[in-house]
Amino acid sequence: MLQALRQISSRLRDLQSRQYTTPSAQHSIYISKSTNPYFNLTLEDWLFRHKAPEEPLLLIYRDDPCVVVGRNQNPWKEVNFRALRERPGVPFIRRRSGGGTVYHDLGNTNFSIHLPRAKFDRHVTAQIVLRAHVSGSAYKIVNKRAYHHGTMLISTQLDTLGDLLRTDRNQETMVTKGVASVRSPVCNLQQFSAIITHDSFTDAVIDEFRKEYGVSAPVRTNVVALKAEENLAQAVNETDEFKSIEYIQKGMEELPSWDWAYGQTPEFTYTIHQTFDWGKVTVEFSSKHGIINQCTLEIGNSKLSDSDMRAVIELGRLLEGQRYGFLKNTWDNQEETGPRRDVLTWIDGIVHT
Numbered sequence: 001m002l003q004a005l006r007q008i009s010s011r012l013r014d015l016q017s018r019q020y021t022t023p024s025a026q027h028s029i030y031i032s033k034s035t036n037p038y039f040n041l042t043l044e045d046w047l048f049r050h051k052a053p054e055e056p057l058l059l060i061y062r063d064d065p066c067v068v069v070g071r072n073q074n075p076w077k078e079v080n081f082r083a084l085r086e087r088p089g090v091p092f093i094r095r096r097s098g099g100g101t102v103y104h105d106l107g108n109t110n111f112s113i114h115l116p117r118a119k120f121d122r123h124v125t126a127q128i129v130l131r132a133h134v135s136g137s138a139y140k141i142v143n144k145r146a147y148h149h150g151t152m153l154i155s156t157q158l159d160t161l162g163d164l165l166r167t168d169r170n171q172e173t174m175v176t177k178g179v180a181s182v183r184s185p186v187c188n189l190q191q192f193s194a195i196i197t198h199d200s201f202t203d204a205v206i207d208e209f210r211k212e213y214g215v216s217a218p219v220r221t222n223v224v225a226l227k228a229e230e231n232l233a234q235a236v237n238e239t240d241e242f243k244s245i246e247y248i249q250k251g252m253e254e255l256p257s258w259d260w261a262y263g264q265t266p267e268f269t270y271t272i273h274q275t276f277d278w279g280k281v282t283v284e285f286s287s288k289h290g291i292i293n294q295c296t297l298e299i300g301n302s303k304l305s306d307s308d309m310r311a312v313i314e315l316g317r318l319l320e321g322q323r324y325g326f327l328k329n330t331w332d333n334q335e336e337t338g339p340r341r342d343v344l345t346w347i348d349g350i351v352h353t
Contacts, residue, residue: 023241023242023245024234025046025047025050025051025052026051026052027057027233027234028055028056028057028058028213028215029057029058029206029209029210029215029233029234030043030047030057030058030059030060030233030234030235030236031059031060031061031202031233031234031235031236032059032060032061032062032235032236032238033235033236033237033238034061034236034237034238035061035062035063035064035106036063036064036238037063037064037066037068037091037093037104038093038252038255038256039238039242039243039248039252040061040063040110041068041093041095041096041251041255042247042248042251042252042255043059043061043236043242043248044059044061044112044149045096045251046245046247046248046251047059047112047114048112048114048145049247050247051114051145053116053145054116055116056113056114056115056116056209056213056215057112057113057114057115058111058112058113058114058205058206058209059111059112059114059149060109060110060111060112060202060205060206061109061110061112062104062106062108062109062110062198063104063105063106063108063110064104064105064106065087065089065090065103065104065105065106065157065160066090066091066092066093066103066104066105067079067084067090067091067092067093067101067102067103067104067164067165068092068093068094068095068101068102068103068104069092069093069094069095069100069101070094070095070097070098070099070100070101070179070181071094071095071096071097071098071264072098072178072179072266073094073100073101073178073179073180073181073265073266074174074176074178074265074266074268075092075094075261075262075265075353076171076174076265076268076270076324076325076351076353077167077171077174077176077178077180077268078100078101078165078167078180078181079092079101079164079165079167080163080164080165080166080167080168081325081352081353082168082352083163083164083166084164087160087164090164091256092261093255093256093261094255094260094261094264097149098179099179100179100180100181100182101165101181102151103156103160103161103164103165104151105156105157105160106198107153107154107155107156107157107188108151108152108153108154108156109151109152109154109198109201109202110149110150110151110152111149111150111152111205112148112149113148113149113209114145115145115148115213116145152189152201153186153187153188153189154188154189154190154196154197154198154201155188155189155190156188158186158187158188161186165181165183168350171270173270173271173272174268174269174270175268175269175270176266176267176268177266177267177268178265178266178268189201206233258290258323262290262323262324262325262353263289263290263291264289264290265287265288265289265290265324266288267286267287267288267289268286268287268288269284269285269286269287270284270285270287270351271283271284271285272347272350274343274346276339276342276343277303278302278303278304278339278342279299279300279301279302279303279304279339280299280300280301281297281298281299281300281312281343281346282297282298282299282300283295283296283297283316283343283347284296285319285324285351287324290323290324290325291321291322291323291324292319292320292321292322292323292324293320294316294320295315295316295317295319295320296316297312297313297315297316297343298313299312299313304339308338308339311339311340312339312340312343315340315343315344319347324351325351325352325353326353327344327347327348327351327352328348328352
């Protein structure tokens, strides 16, 4: 009897492993078991690009703590990098869709509804989640396909969310061509009903998705073995087989890269002021794609000699062509002293990423 149970257990583990490791974009409903945001955001994009464009798709996932900004946003305008540095292991990520900045953790459930562009109606997709509960969301539209995705705060760490998305008042002088987040008060669903969980929200969204788009095959998220032709909910684990798919591999490599995370930042200008005991300094940055194109310094009420003033003003040329937010690398090895060092230390303290 014991041997038979062991054989059954072994068989179940084998089937479960196959269920999680067979990459396929042919199902209608996906539930990611990974909490790696780089994998989940790339999986979402892979499904979006590879699912038959005429068929509906639902993806549900959760992420380890991270800050996610929209495709066309300025992270230095949206993210409190000082607070982020105090939380090692919490990354900032630029997603591939538009919308505003959000905080993810395991108390936050994310959904993504993909549809043919001709049938896409964001009000309808929003109602699916509203009927399940309530949410904030964003959209992406391409030639034949569109998706609506969003977040559900169930039991997220609201204090962390507030700290990471609260920017410095100095950044009010940052003028960007990117999309600004619309900040609103938030709360967790468990404040209203303690019985709401990730699983109950998942079940509710799946039910509403099935009703709206006629996905009639039974959905059993805890089944052990699934056949592609049955069109059941597909559980996905972050396996080597999935990560070996070239599209997913390249996507996961791109998301944390400087070129994507910072280099995609829209053009912006930023003016800052500081008074030192030797004078008042005004610095104006002009940046595009994360690179400082122009940096000018002006000194008022100066007590410096002409040579010291020129030395400070020349710092603008030193910083031009450098990566905004990573300026310390340009002068760490230089033996700066006096007013020049004062200014560089001040600038780095403000823009340091």
